[in-house]
Amino acid sequence: MDFSVRRAGLEDRPALERLIGESARGLSLGDYTGEQVEAALRSVFGVDTDLIHDGTYFVAEAGGEPVGCGGWSKRRTLFGGDRYGARDSGYLDSRTDAAKIRAFFVRPDWARRGVAAAILETCEREARAEGFRSLELMATLPGVPFYAARGYEGIGRVSYEISDGVTIEFVPMRKEVGGIQRAGDSGQNHPR
């Protein structure tokens, strides 16, 4: 069966939260313990509604069901869904800042079928069209081989205490994409 990619709407949130749970539980256990995955689902893993409002979060669908999601952001928050407290919803400047790649999750029975790659291509194209020349993200350990295959370079490992006594490792990653600077573009990225 084939899949298609469309922009996410607010009404997709409950289904996407379920998908994120299935994805993290099904595809992260080689890299994280069950305790780490459950703590991450209560804190950092989840939908960031700011991206849905900006029109920069996407759903991959097959047979009318979501099988993957992911997005990009023109805001400062580097990672974390609505439940995560450490956020900065201020807008980036495409002339000097890197756009953020955010919250990619694929349903386990759809893994390794190009779903995340299709969403990432859409994100990279849109970020470049808005003048961004670099992209950065905070990868989970299972995300690292995927982003590395798409040309992102890891910059060491970092640890975050995501809930009382539970720490999780992430890898900051970055890619230069060379922006398409539009005539008259101020570099500011405000919602339209």
Ligand SMILES: CC(C)(COP(=O)(O)OP(=O)(O)OC[C@H]1O[C@@H](n2cnc3c(N)ncnc32)[C@H](O)[C@@H]1OP(=O)(O)O)[C@@H](O)C(=O)NCCC(=O)NCCS
């Ligand atoms: C990371 C994730 C989003 C990748 O989704 P996906 O749809 O399976 O990825 P794709 O099929 O588009 O993979 C594209 C390429 O990335 C690389 N890749 C993806 N997953 C990989 C893995 N587990 N191991 C090694 N390489 C991998 C491969 O080169 C792959 O191409 P190939 O299948 O032709 O070899 C998915 O594994 C996932 O949802 N993981 C759990 C949630 C998570 O940690 N998300 C990342 C948040 S930062």
